[in-house]
Amino acid sequence: MAHRTVTVISSLFLVGLLLGPLMFLIHFSGLSLNLTSSDMAAIEFTFVQAAYSATLSTVLAIPVAKALQRQNFWGKQLVVLFLGAPFILPVIVAVLGLILVFGNNGVINNILNFFGFEPFKIYGLWGVVLAHVFFNLPLAIRIILQGLNDVPGEQYRLILSLKLSLSQKFFALDWPVLKKVCPSIWAVVFAICLSSFAVALTLGGGPKATTVELAIYQSFFYDLDFAKAAQLALVQVFLVFSVVVASQFIIRPETVLGLNIKIFNYSHSRFEKILDFLIIVVTLLFILTPISVIFFFGSAGIFSLPPSVFKAAILSVQIALLSSFMSVFLGLCLTTKIGEVVGSLGIAVSPIVMGAGTFLMLKNFGNPYLLAIPVTATVNALISLPFVIRILKPPAEEIRTEFDNLSRAIGLAGIYWIWWVYLRRLKRPIGFSLGLAAALSMGDLGVIVLFGSGEIATLPLKIYQLMGSYRSEEALASALLLSLLAFGSFAVFDRIGRML
Incomplete structure (x- = not known):
């Protein structure tokens, strides 16, 4: 009591x-919404970058989670632990690391320039999406990995006995889990990206790359237009609250009961092992490289x-x-x-x-x-x-x-x-x-x-x-x-x- x-x-x-x-x-908004064309552009950009970020984070997480679930190797728990680093890493630090790697003079653009390709523009829509994927990809990987690990072991024994192809294995084992888990992941990441501020502040800006939260900040800090800031804040609350409510109606993953017989002799083809290895390595490079460059370039001047x-x-x-x-x-x-x-x-x-x-x-x-x-x-x-x-x-x-x-x-x-x-x-x-x-x-x-x-x-x-x-x-x-x-x-x- x-x-x-x-x-x-x-x-x-x-x-x-x-x-x-x-x-x-x-009270300050006056219960009215006098939205200008720039305000509508900010709302549109907010939705577009959130949709791209959520879609890429969810889609890219599927092969990574499957590779981690399918392969057993020394250091696997350490790899999964590294996936939690972006969640704790301060946003401004991650953005600075991404600029060093993907910026105008970054490692990736230097390689692209060497081979004659167009450089990657980190400032604007795709820079914001890149940063959001960096933060949310590990979250999506861990949720999908948990869903795949919940599949009873006897289902794998059945698949082994049927000797199905790689695509048949995917639709028989993985697809039933993914179609239940992925929509909720997409909704969560979409809601997170809607209310992201620091990423848009550092990598966005300008008339074509302004989110609603960044527009609120600009109304407060530069225009001193408190009424406009209040109106945009109410719009932001409505947008995020609508997504949170809508996500409650998405199908939740169901727990599949079984004897959970562990499989130790689940054989993989050479192609699967090489593909899984490359996927895991590329993912670790994407996550750890921006963090590593901060430690490398920042250590000299810290004292x-x-x-x-x-x-x-x-x-x-x-x-x-x-x-x-x-x-x-x-x-x-x-x-x-x-x-x-x-x-x-x-x-x-x-x-x-x-x-x-x-x-x-x-x-x-x-x-x-x-x-x-x-x-x-x-x-x-x-x-x-x-x-x-x-x-x-x-x-x-x-x-x-x-x-x-x-x-x-x-x-x-x-x-x-x-x-x-x-x-x-x-x-x-x-x-x-x-x-x-x-x-x-x-x-x-x-x-x-x-x-x-x-x-x-x-x-x-x-x-x-x-x-x-x-x-x-x-x-x-x-x-x-x-x-x-x-x-x-x-x-x-x-x-x-x-x-x-």
Whole structure:
């Protein structure tokens, strides 16, 4: 009963945090949508880049997931682990790495120029799509791989006995899984790309490559047109919320029950082995090369960075710590079905939209820039909250199921039950959640662009400013520092959770 009360109170608090900024957006918009041709072009570009990104991420993930599922080799678990790196990697760092590889003077364009081909243009539509594929391809691979691994082993024994061709094996084994898993993956990636801001800010821009979120930022930062920013923010909320709702009607993958007999003698042709090897190697090169070049070019100047960069790094650490503990505290209070639904609302409201509404709300009471740090930490906590809840909810439900009756029998309740039973058995998922939330907050370049200034700048914002000033060596060294802080914070919290 007490836990339900905590969930209800936390849900109401969270809804208030989300609805407050939205109400002020509605107020400033005047309940009217005066969209110009440039606004409509931004909406069209947002849909087009999200559709391309989702389609390419889903389609390219299929052969990679199948190759990983089909082949067993030394280091396979390490390869799967590397696929999680882009999720933690700060967006601004990944973009900088992609520019070094695919930019005008990058490795790929130098090779293309050598052979007389047209260079790849990273700024614009295809640059935005490339970055989104870089971030979302690993997510799609892991989801499809999980679906393929859930196929019962006896189905493979049957296929082996029938001696089918490669295409026949695909339609008999893989296609039933893919047609159930891929639509939901496409919808998730599409929703993520709709609300992507940092990628569009660095690789987009201009009349032909502006997303709705970038148009909101431009209305705020350059035009000071708060009414237009509010109208575009409401459009963005409607777009993402519509996709989230529509995704609930997509067919979910069904669990296929079987004896799960492991297959160790599933023979592959030489062609399959070579093809799978090439697919895995190319995928690893695509994911690891942008990260590697940051470490290679940034290591030389990391100890000669100006004091302003280290000041921004300290501020990023402070915000990440505050955001991660706030997110995990709310996650612990929302480890129920209702709490999971309420916590997932943060996906439908992007950081820029929440930041815009909060700015307009605080503007009536004083200088909103004075609250840049707590606002940024709060918004970052809400953004990571859906992931935190999905990590904490399964073990929390298991603890309540196993220990509630025993705790009542011995009179263990309240704060004593929370301390001696609940938190002690959630040490490892809490540590993992703190590390994930801290890493995501460390690399966020969202709401801080609205509240930041010359005096208040996080490390991602500082890197963006250095890139804009063409101080590439300092930007690369700062990107390496940010990567070390993001991966380091994740590793430290995860380690602490395992040691306690």
